[in-house]
Amino acid sequence: MTDEDLTARARIRDAAIRLFADRGMDGTTVRDIAQAAGVSPGLLRHHFGSKEGLREACDQHVLDLSMKIKAEIIIDGKMASPGFMPSVHPTVMLMYRYVTRALLDGSPAAAAMFDDMVLIAEQWIDKFAPDITQDRRGFAAVLVGMQSGLLAMHDHVSRNLGADMFATEGYTRLVEAMVDFYSSTLLDPTLAADAHRAMQALRDNHRGNQKEQ
Amino acid sequence: MTDEDLTARARIRDAAIRLFADRGMDGTTVRDIAQAAGVSPGLLRHHFGSKEGLREACDQHVLDLSMKIKAEIIIDGKMASPGFMPSVHPTVMLMYRYVTRALLDGSPAAAAMFDDMVLIAEQWIDKFAPDITQDRRGFAAVLVGMQSGLLAMHDHVSRNLGADMFATEGYTRLVEAMVDFYSSTLLDPTLAADAHRAMQALRDNHRGNQKEQ
DNA sequence: CAGCCGACTATACGAGCGTATAGTCGGCTG
């Protein structure tokens, strides 16, 4: 199926997803999107009402597509079937980029996805590592924030990697570095205790200052 | 020293740093900055030439201030002296926010700082954990990308924390969660090996597809 | 075939942006 086979509405939406993912909502004009989709700017308004309406349609479409692929992997068990993961890889990369930008742009739908991921992380902690922290919610928020934040630093990470982290070569290298990272401890107990003490001191000082005023 | 004691040039620069940190470069107008500094918009142009010139001045000022505080901590050894860390804490938080936004906005100065941090991380790995990874550069890029990316996810992390992560309460909680995170292993060797195999498969498939074409 | 309706385009409007320019004012210098 080529681009020309799609309805104009779908072409506009797909072009918007790509441009929003690349430049963000504010960095993309309706004229840019119209040109990329090969239609007139007025047609965006006809189909989506406004730029904000188009954004909501893009959010919804990305959400639907994510759920569909996730279902294929989990329910149909296609992860094992050869060729499936590589075939959806480009789409998954695009959705990563889109959701990450949407998080930075302040999209409500993306924020809801973030909150969902935090809940899932909390459940994971409960199940597999209940003693890892005293602040389960904080740990989960840090975990999800770091994961999605790493994607937000796309340009800088890719530059230091010497490869685009959303293309195959850079992506596999990135994941392997992350696996090393998650498999290791960077702080020994002594340093960890030092850090905890420093934070306690900062809190105490802050409370002291509040009293003075 | 109150705001009125500063020269107009310094007030403009400080107002710009705050607004750029909050809303980014594109989200801030020269009129906003002028109003926050209590001057006319034309004065920005008089002192800084253009909005881009103002950005460069802000970048430079933040860089200078960072180096100054870092020097006080390392050379003068003020970290131990009571009250010093809490006293610079608000400034440090502001600079964190500014640099993070600058990274997302594509500031060359911020990109250079990112690259510096990657180099420092590589040196740290060499010194303290030389066997932690086979891809030292990749590991360092992930480490720095996650650190700065976490700050970029400010709104979402704060929302899930129930506290502003750039204020004392949220910040100390965040750091303690990060310490737990850095002190622990989330993946056991079996899962890590699985992940490495999956990435190898993705690479092989990709090379295969390239040959076909 | 007449009428209609959705898809689509052409064009224009109003607001907000960065920037340019002309001018005012106060203090310093010779």
Place this chain on the structure above:
DNA sequence: CAGCCGACTATACGCTCGTATAGTCGGCTG
């Protein structure tokens, strides 16, 4: 005191943006 110069303001220009409106076209329906 005359002249100048930097700090600063008022105002406007030109552009781009999202949005609004009027109109064209083709196919479907009664």
